Amino acid sequence: MDTNNSSSLSGFGAGKVILLGEHSVVYGYPALAGPLSRGVTARGEASNKCQLVIPDALTAEQRKVLKAAFARAMAACGEPGVKVSFDTDLPLSMGLGSSGALSVACSRVLLQAAGRKASASEVAAVAWEMEQEFHGTPSGVDHTTSAMEQLILYRRKPGAEQGRAKVVEALKPVKLVVVMAGARSPTKLTVGALRERQKRWSERYQRIFREIGLLASEGAEAVEEGDLEALGDVMNVNHGLLAALGLSSPGLDDMVHRLRNMGALGAKLTGAGGDGGAVIGLFHDTGPVVHELTRLGIRCFDSQLAGPHAEGTRGAA
Ligand code: MEV
Structure with missing residues (x-):
């Protein structure tokens, strides 16, 4: 979603x-992902040079990466004269796509400042x-979901320059409770460590990746058919396979079991x-679960990911 008038620009990721x-x-296997109503809002004001206001709270390393990332987007948009700042209501570094959301929000503002059409595909490219x-x-699944603002089945085949996204229409609302279960290492490190394991034991790991890809396709069918029980079962099996890949932890597993015990x-x-x-x-009903977890001091929120009146689906340009 964008706004654009002569004095200020804004874009949401x-x-x-x-x-x-x-x-x-x-x-190279498919994933099913959808947008949250929470995200990053970037704002732009006219300036004599293209620049990003970097929050003081960031570490030196984070500043360096953010500067380098913005420089690439800036170059892709021809360095328009705009000063970009941002804020967010998304829990950061929790696996909820904060960097993809930031990338999309900044790209929307840069494209508007450059006088270009901020269509979903242009935004995704920047x-x-x-x-x-x-x-x-x-x-590419994070920023594509953010730019399209729809539930999508996303796939980028090995070696392909671009991923492909198919919009998945939900027959029934897909209502989630999203719970924060402890701090985690940066995505880059987790992805890198898994890459080392799969290089060493390629066949075994590829078998599991292939199976997870099948689950994503089956889950998309379940969403289209409104079969929430089937979707839930696929999610449970997917968690088991992620744990088998060494991607879970006692804290994550405990929370998964707690949510299952809560229905x-x-x-x-x-x-x-x-x-x-x-x-x-x-x-089926997220309200009582959020109420109970909040009462216990556990950080969480609910989100309707798809289906009639889905929150995050703002209808991208
Ligand atoms: C991170 O949100 C999702 C991962 O699959 C990494 C990626 O798709 O680039 C872990």
Whole structure:
């Protein structure tokens, strides 16, 4: 979503949730992902040079990466005269796509400032420049979901320049509780460590990636058919396979089991996983679950990812 008048520009980048298929998507298999209503809002004001206001709270390393990422997007847009700042209501570094959301928000503002049409595909192309700087070898699912603001089945075949996204129409609302379950290592490190394991034991790891890819496709069918029980089962199996790949932790597993005990149709880690991060649970009714977890002091929120009146689906340009 963008606004554009002569004195100020603004652009929103949605956070994302991967319902199925994280990590295996890096190896060319499909993933099912949708947008959150939370994300990053970037604002632009006219300036004599193209620049990004970097928040003081960032570490020296984070500043360096952010500067390099913005420089790539800036170059892709012809360095328009705009000063970009941003804020976010997304929990950061939890596997909810904060860097993809930031990339999309900045790209929207830069494209507007350059007088170019900020269509979903143009935004995704510029955001891709930033994402590569943030993640090294990203699949592209995060920024594509953020730019399209729809539930998508995403796939980038090995060696392909671009990924492909198919919009998945949900027959019934897909209601999730998203829970923060401990701090985690940066995505780049978790993805890199898995890459080392799969290089060493390629056949075994490829078998699991292939199976997760099948689960993502089956999950997309379940969403289209409104079969939430089938979707929940696929999520549970996907969590088991992510754990088998060494991507879960006691904290993530505990939260998955807690959500299942609270009536989740399915629950799994979402995003890169590792030491901690976010866990999602699929529920018919999320309200009582959020109420109970909040009462226990556990950080969480609910989100309707797809279906009629889905929150994050703003209808991208
Ligand atoms: C991170 O949100 C998702 C991963 O699959 C990495 C990627 O797709 O680039 C872990």
